[in-house]
Structures are given as structure tokens and as C-alpha cells.
Amino acid sequence: MLPTIHIALLVLTVFVALCDGQHPNIVFIVADDLGWNDLGFRNKHVISPNIDKLAGMGMILDQSYVQPVCTPSRTAFMTGVYPFKVGQQHLAMLPAQPSCAAMDKVILPQKLKENGYSTHMLGKWHLGFCKWECTPTYRGFDSFYGYYNGQVDYYNYTILNGTDFRDNKQPIRPKEYSTFEYAKRADEILRTHNKSQPLFLYYAFQSVHEPIEVPKSYEDKYSWIKNEGRRKYLGMVTALDDAIGNLTESLKQAGLFDNTLIIFTSDNGGWPQFFGNNYPLRGSKISVYEGGTRASAFVSGKGIKNPGTTYKGLMHAVDWMPTILSAAGVKQVSSTDGIDMWDSLQNNNPSKRTEFIYNLDDKTPELTGHAAIRMGDYKLIEGNPGLYHGWYPPPEDESILNTDQFNEIPLVPQLYNLKDDPNEHNNLFWKEREIYKKLNSRMEEYKKDMVPADYPGNDQKSAPSNYGGYWTPGWC
The missing domain is CATH 3.40.720.10 (Alkaline Phosphatase, subunit A)
Structure with a gap:
């Protein structure tokens, strides 16, 4: 058995380790x-x-x-x-x-x-x-x-x-x-x-x-x-x-x-x-x-x-x-x-x-299906980027908010150099074809690991009226 003083020192050491950043x-x-x-x-x-x-x-x-x-x-x-x-x-x-x-x-x-x-x-x-x-x-x-x-x-x-x-x-x-x-x-x-x-x-x-x-x-x-x-x-x-x-x-x-x-x-x-x-x-x-x-x-x-x-x-x-x-x-x-x-x-x-993947989503592509990847300074978007394609100054001085959320979906992939163009104004898709091919190839590799989206329809058994008015687990 350890002497009492040794036990005390051990406890103190553990306490110091916990409090000192470990x-x-x-x-x-x-x-x-x-x-x-x-x-x-x-x-x-x-x-x-x-x-x-x-x-x-x-x-x-x-x-x-x-x-x-x-x-x-x-x-x-x-x-x-x-x-x-x-x-x-x-x-x-x-x-x-x-x-x-x-x-x-x-x-x-x-x-x-x-x-x-x-x-x-x-x-x-x-x-x-x-x-x-x-x-x-x-x-x-x-x-x-x-x-x-x-x-x-x-x-x-x-x-x-x-x-x-x-x-x-x-x-x-x-x-x-x-x-x-x-x-x-x-x-x-x-x-x-x-x-x-x-x-x-x-x-x-x-x-x-x-x-x-x-x-x-x-x-x-x-x-x-x-x-x-x-x-x-x-x-x-x-x-x-x-x-x-x-x-x-x-x-x-x-x-x-x-x-x-x-x-x-x-x-x-x-x-x-x-x-x-x-x-x-x-x-x-x-x-x-x-x-x-x-x-x-x-x-x-x-x-x-x-x-x-x-x-x-x-x-x-x-x-x-x-x-x-x-x-x-x-x-x-x-x-x-x-x-x-x-x-x-x-x-x-x-x-x-x-590098990283922004998202890969192939469900209902006419609405939200899109893919995007970043490698180094370059970013590639394919498909619909999602709603709200524009730039929206803060409405501090405006009484009416304009979001132009449904502006036209781009028909070609979008390639940006985020170091030079962090706000995505200049699509380099036609100019930088080799860079596009490199990012596209890498994105295709990621797609091999994509599983179908888990996005089921609504289940009426979930209704709060079945649980005293509260959204409550127990229906799946």
C-alpha cells in the first residue's frame, strides 16, 4: 500500500494535469x-x-x-x-x-x-x-x-x-x-x-x-x-x-x-x-x-x-x-x-x-442538386449552386429588401480562383481547362463514396396531437 503522502501527491498530480491544460x-x-x-x-x-x-x-x-x-x-x-x-x-x-x-x-x-x-x-x-x-x-x-x-x-x-x-x-x-x-x-x-x-x-x-x-x-x-x-x-x-x-x-x-x-x-x-x-x-x-x-x-x-x-x-x-x-x-x-x-x-x-468538399447532392437536381470542391485556391461548382446566386449589400439604408433569389441557374460549371477572386465574380471555366479537369476528376473520386440522401416523406404518426401537443420521440 502506498504511504498516505504518496497518495496525496498522486491526487495532486492528477488534479494539476486536469487543470493545467491536458x-x-x-x-x-x-x-x-x-x-x-x-x-x-x-x-x-x-x-x-x-x-x-x-x-x-x-x-x-x-x-x-x-x-x-x-x-x-x-x-x-x-x-x-x-x-x-x-x-x-x-x-x-x-x-x-x-x-x-x-x-x-x-x-x-x-x-x-x-x-x-x-x-x-x-x-x-x-x-x-x-x-x-x-x-x-x-x-x-x-x-x-x-x-x-x-x-x-x-x-x-x-x-x-x-x-x-x-x-x-x-x-x-x-x-x-x-x-x-x-x-x-x-x-x-x-x-x-x-x-x-x-x-x-x-x-x-x-x-x-x-x-x-x-x-x-x-x-x-x-x-x-x-x-x-x-x-x-x-x-x-x-x-x-x-x-x-x-x-x-x-x-x-x-x-x-x-x-x-x-x-x-x-x-x-x-x-x-x-x-x-x-x-x-x-x-x-x-x-x-x-x-x-x-x-x-x-x-x-x-x-x-x-x-x-x-x-x-x-x-x-x-x-x-x-x-x-x-x-x-x-x-x-x-x-x-x-x-x-x-x-x-x-x-x-x-x-x-x-482540399474539401462543400457538398455533393444529387437529389432533385433541377432544384438543389449540386457538387462543389475546393483544391488549394481553386473552387469548382457543378449543377445548381442553390438559391440566391447574387451579392446582397446589407439593407441598413433600405426599407425594402431585394434578394433576387430565383435568378437564372448557370448552364456551365463555375471555376473560381478564391485567392484572387474571393467573392466569385469571374468564372474561369473556359479559360483554365486543365485546372477544371483536375478538380472535376478529384470530385468524381469523392462521388464514389456518396450514399443516397436519407430524406423520407413525412410520417403522420409523428403528429404532436398524439403526444399531448409536444413533438415527441417514439414513432419510428
């Missing part, structure tokens, strides 16, 4: 439908001091990419696998679809929980709920406070004649604006957390997805803006920012801030139809143009050695899982598409990623 706390924040041009560090009109401060204390990611819509991005975050390999490449999951994302994959919270992390989720799931096994507390989260679908009302938590909100498995209906509710629960989680155990908080905000709703006090912060929808939208951004300010303060009050890595990203680009803005990038949510897929993102806090910098290297949504596992000191999951970027982010080293 196992940092990790907060992974996802903002929903936030545009490239919708934060203060890019747009002087946006009031987001808390986010701007965290970004300034850390590293802004200038070329961090996501999927064009919600469910595919969240699939990539959680699995480290391209959505086209697991059937989640086509649009976003609908409430009555009997579908669950990547049930055969070990996802991020499961791996962290297996390695001693306390795991919590707030906000939007959107990875399926037709059976309980699909839902957060069955997939690695110790607690869940949020909703299963892609959107709900910010005040009454309803969608399509049903309420959608859970405290773990318990159906509830919170009383306040959802952003405030999440802030309160985040504070509770942090205040009661056992500091001898590392923490993972997946904070998947509802904001700023439509419906466009915000307390009037936030809208009034933008009273000079003529466009009512844009006023409210930016008010939602500022409410989100306040919640992140509350999170930062709660981390400090709980004595966790200095050992916490904070990751922030949007899940796709802003949606001009609902007042999000990606200018000067081209396109929107739903499209594979840069405006739909180039995320506002940054890392801040524990382990980031070059604060106040902008990282120019490539990164994709599938990289977050291996990067977070590496930051946590946890063994990687095999057979993913993600690249461990932790050393690159920590030390501002060149990116290990040289």
Missing part, C-alpha cells in the same frame, strides 16, 4: 444562420462587444467552412464525416421525417464522455428525434435543455401545431425569450459543475434563425435602420452577444474561464430572405457559394498561443471533432474525414487541409 474545459458555440457580415468585428454597425472581445483575445478563422444548411453542418460537427457519406447531404431535416443522423457513428460528446468529461447541450439538436435513441441524452450528453427540430418560436416554443422543448427528456415550455432561458441554464450548469472533472458544453443557439423575433429593447438599439426586419435581426444578434457575455462572466465566477477553450462558429451563412447578410461574399444559406458556406468563426482561450491574430488556413466543419478531441487530450476516432487542426490553431501553423 483536459481543458471546452465550450463549442454554434450560432444559427449567422451571416459573414453580421458581427461587429466585420461590420461597424453591429453591436456585439462580447463576441468581438473574445474573438480579439483569440484567433479569428478567416477560411473556416461549413455546409450550406443546418442538419448537414451539425452532422459534420458531431461525426467528423462528410454528410454525403452518411445520407445527410440534402437540405435540412423536417419535423415529421423518420430520420436520425449517423446512428452508426460515435459522435463527439460520446467520445468525450468516455474519457471523463461532463457533457452538456443547450439549444438546437436538429439531428433527428423519431426514436429516443436518436436524441441528445442517448448520444453522449449528460444533460439537454433545448429543442429537437430546426426552429421554434422564440417565445412559445412551437412549430407546426406542436410544442418542442425538453429539459433532458421532460417536455416543458419555458416562460422567457429563448436566448435568456439558455443563458440562465448555462449559468446553472457552470455554477454547479464539479471542477475536478473537465467540462464540455455544446451551446447550439437558436439565434439568429427565423422567426425574426426579439424583445423591443434590442430592436431599439438599431432605431436608425429603416428596414424593420434588419432592425430586429440585428437586435437578435445583440441579444445573442449578451448571452455570450453572460457565459463568459459565468465561467469566470465559477473559476473555469482560465482553463476553457471557447470555439465559435455559424452553422451556415446568413439568409437574406430573413435579413442575414454575407456581403461582400456571394450567395446565401442554401447555396454552395462562399456566402452560404464560409462561416464566421473563431477560437479563444486555453491553448491559443497567438491571440489577436487572424488564421488564414483552410478548415472545414468535419475538422472540429478531431480538433476538439486533440485539444482535450483524447484519442481520435478512426475513419473520419476530419483533420486534427489543433497544432495549427495553437501555434498559427499552416493548415494541414488543402
